[in-house]
Amino acid sequence: MRTLDRRLLRDLRERWSQLLTIGLVVASGVGAYIALTATFRALDDSRTLYYETNRFGDVFATLERAPDAVGDRLAEIPGVTLVHTRLAASVRIPLESDHHPPIGMVVGLPPGGDAPLNRVRVEEGSMVEAGRSDEALLLEVFAKRNNLAPGDTIPVIMEGTLRSVRIVGLANAPDFVYPAPPGDAPVPDDERFAVLWMDQGAVSPAFQMEGAFNEVALRLGPRASEAAVLAEVDRILEPWGGRGAVGRDRQRSNFFLNMRFDQLEAISGFVPILFLGVAAFLLNVVLSRLVRLQRGEIAALKALGYHDREIGGYYLRFVSVVILVGSLLGVALGAWMGRGITGFFTQFFGLPLLEFRVPLETVAVAFAVALLFGFLGAFATLRRILRMAPAEAMRPEAPARYRKTLLEELGIGDLFGSTGRMVLRELGRRPIRALISGLGVALAVGIIVVGRFSHDAFNMIIDQHYYLATQEDVSVSLLGPTPERAIREAQAIPGVVRAEGVRTTPVRIRSGNRWRDIALHGYAEGSSLRRLMDASGRISPLPSGGIVLTTALADTLRLAVGDPVEVVLHEQNRTRTVPVTGLVDEMFGMQGHMRLDELNRMMDEGPMVSRLLLTVDPEDFGGVEARLMEMSRVGEITHKQRAVERIREVAADPQTALVLVLSLFGSIIAIGVVYNNTRVALSIRARDLASLRVIGFTRREISGILLGEQAIQVLLAIPVGLLVGRLLVSQLVATMDLEEYRLPLVITTETYAFAASVVLAAALASALLVRRRLDRLDLIGVLKERE
C-alpha cells in the first residue's frame, strides 16, 4: 500500500463519525432513488408483460345490450384487428359469514374459456367446463381475502334469483388488476368486490342475454387511430345503449394503476437529488476544513515534489470512499425498501408480480450521479489546493477577518453581549454556508411534513366525504331505477331513523367536442343525508333549473355557470340540454348534481331512485340489514362505518411506514447538517473556546457560544422548513391532481409541530454529541501553539 493511501485510511478513520453522517445522507438519496426507480420499473415491466401475455384490449366499451351480430360490425371498423364481445353483469354474493354481502360481477367466458382478449389466467384449480352454468372461476385476491378455495360453493344472486356456484379455479385477468367496484370511490376493495368468470353460453339465460353482449374489447392494428375507432364504436353502439368507448388510459383498472405509477415516477427523480445536494454541501464543509487543517502537510507534499494532480487525487479519493460506501449502503437500503414498496403495491393491486430486482443500470446511474455530486462538493476545495504555492502554504494562514454584522450596524448589537456578538459574526462571516445549512435543515423539516401530510389529507378526505358530505349510516344500491315507494318501505323497517333516496345515472356530459362520462346524482329537495361540499368543507347549495358540475369537470370541458351543456342519458340513449347552474369544488372530481325531481323529469320518468340512504339506530343494524336483504331490487348494502374502517385499515400500514421512513430521512439530513457544522465549528474555534475557559468561562457558557450558532440556524430554518414542506406538498398535490380525485392541501398543526420537533430533537442530539467533546478540550495545549 502506498504511503498516501495509508494516510487516507487514517484521515478517514479520524473523521469516521462525520463521514458516517454524510454517508447516511448519500445512502438515503441513493436508497430513495433505487427503491422508487426499481419499484416503478418492476411494476411497469410486470404490467406490460402481463398485458401482453394476457392480451389486454386496446379499446373497451359497455352498453345496454346488443345482439352478437353487432360485434361483426365493430370488427369491420378500419384499424380494428380483433373483437371480443362478452356478458358482464352485476350480482350479489350473500356469503353466510357476512351481513353485508360483497358485490360481484359475472363475466362471460367463450367456450373452452380462452378469450381472445382480456384472457383469464387460471392461477389455481381448473377452467370451467363448457356448458356448466354452476361453475365459475373466482378472482384470486377476493378468494384469498375471503378464505375461499377451488371446490367451495358460494351463493350468487343473479337478477334476484339465488343460485349456488361452485368455484373450480382461482383466476386473474388484465382488466381486473385493480379490482375497483363500479362506483365513484377510487379505493380498491379486494375483499368486497368479486369477479366470477362463467361459461357465457350457459349463464346468459340467467340475465336474458342469450345471443347478446353488453361489453366489448377491441384490439387495434399498429397504425390505427384510437380516436377514430372510439368515435366509430360509439356511433355503432349508440342505438344499443352504448356508454362511451374508452382507450386503455381510461379503462377503469388501468386508469387507477397509471395514477399510482405516475406518482411513483414523479418523485423518483426529484427526491434523491435533494439528498445528494445536501451530501455535496456537507462534503464541501468537511473537506474544506480538512484541507485547511492539512495546509502545512499539503505544502510539504508539494515541496517534496508531489504533483497537484496527485494531491488533488488524494482528496478526490477521500470523497469517493464516502460516496461509494454511502451508495453501497443506499443500494442495500433501496433494494430492501423497493421490495417492501413493490410488495405492498402488488398486494394492494393484486398485480401478479415478476421477480423484483434492482436493474444494474439503475445502480450505475445512482453511483454515477452520487459521485458527480460528491465531486461537485469537493470542487471548490480542490481549486484552493491547486492554487496554493508551497512556500505560502508553509506559513500559517492569515487570521480570519471579521466585521460587524448588519444587526450591529443597525445599533441593536448591544442586545447580544460579547458572546452573542461572537455568534452573530461567525454566522456573518460565512453567510452562504449558513444559508445553505439553514436550507438543509429546512429541507429536513419539509420532508417530514410531506411524510405526515398523506395522513392529514387522508383524515380530511374521510372526515369530509364520509362524515360531513354523507350523513347516512347505510347506503343501499338498488338494481336499477326503482319507484320512490322503496324509500317508504325502508322507512318502515324498525330501527331505520330516516330514509332518503338518491338517483344516480350514467351520463355523458358534452360541450362542443369535449366530453366526459360521469355519474349524475339527483337529490330530493330538503335532503339532509347528502350534501354538496367543496374541498374546503363548505356546504354548497343545489340550485334548481339545471346541473351543478364539479370544478374539475367544468375546467376540463371549459364550462362556466350559465353555459348550456348536453347531457347524454346512457340509460335511455337520449340527449338533453340543460344550463350549468353552479360549480362545486369537490374532492372526487368528475360528477354532476341535480335536483331529483328535475333529473327524473329530464328522463321522462316518474319519481325514481337508485340508491337508498338510511340512518339507523346502532342497536338495530343486524335486523335492518336482514330486512333490507328481503326487499326486492336491493343490490349492494354499504355500511359506512365498516367501509371507513376498511379504508383506514388498508391505509394504516403504508401511512405509518411513510411517516417513519420520511422522518428518518429528515432526521438523517438534520443530523448530517448540524453534526458536521458543529464539528467543523468546534475544530475552527477550539482554541478560542479553550482560551475562554482559561479566562474563567464555564463549560456551559462556551457550549452556548459553540451551539448558539447552530441553534440560531436551526431555529430560523424551522419556520422556513414548514413553508418548504407546504411547498413540497402543493407540488405533490399538483402532480396528483387528477381528474378522478384530488388531495386536499391540508396540513394540520400537529404535522407542523411533529416535523419541527423531530428536526429539533435530531439537531439537539447531534449538538450534544459534539458538546461532549468540549469536556475534553485541551486548555493548556491551545495556549502553547500559535494558530
Add this chain to the structure above:
Amino acid sequence: MNRTLEEGMETEVLTARGVTRTYRMGEVDVHALRGVDFSLHQGEFLVLVGASGSGKSTLMNILGGLDRPTEGTVHFRDRDLTHATDRELTTFRRNHVGFVFQFYNLMPSLTARENVALVTEIARDPLRPEEALEMVGLKERLDHFPSQLSGGEQQRVAVARAIAKRPEILLCDEPTGALDYRSGVVVLEVIERANQELGTTTAVITHNAPISDMASRVVILHDGQVDEERRNDTRKSASEIRW
C-alpha cells in the same frame, strides 16, 4: 518601596507545597515538577525563569487553576485548590486570576473593546473596557479587530483583558515571547503599571533572563525543581531592560 508593600509581601496569596506533576507521554512518564515548594506574595512582582522544559509553565498552570498537581498541595490564601472541582477552579480563575499568554489568545471575531468586555461582563468589580484599554495605551484602537492590530498591540489587548477584572493575581506566560524587542518592552511596561497602580500580585514566566531585573523576587526552576530564589535589592523599570 514603601512600607506597606514590604509588609504585604510577606502575605502568601498562592502557595504550593511538595508539588509534583507527572505526565504520561506515550510509553514514558515525564516528571515536569518534582516536589516544588513555592509561594506568591501579596503585591509582589515575581519573575520565574528557567530553561525550556524546566517546568515553569506547568507550575504556572497549576497555580492558575488550569491543571492539578499529581502530588502535593496548592492553596489560594487558605482555600485548597488541590481538590477543587472543575467548576470551583473555573470560578477561581474567573474571579481571581488574569492570564496573559505568549500567543495572545484573543477572540478574532471581537474587537479590542469587545475582547475586554468579554471579561468585564462576567467579572464582579471590573474596570470599564475603555479604562483597561487606556491603561495599556490603546484608547485609539478600541474598535479594531485582532486582525487589524500588530502583535504588540494584540498582546496589550490581552493584558487589558487580564487586568480589566482587577484580578488579585496576574499570571503572564512568556508575554514577550512572540514579540520584537520594542513591542516587548511596551508590553512589560503595561504589566509593570498594573502591578504598581492596581497592586496586582504579578508573576511573569520567561526564559529571557534580563527581564528578571524587573522583579522584586526571582525564582529559577531547573529540571522540575526550584534551583534558586533571590530578591532584587534594586529593580530596573521595564524601559531600562535590554536584550
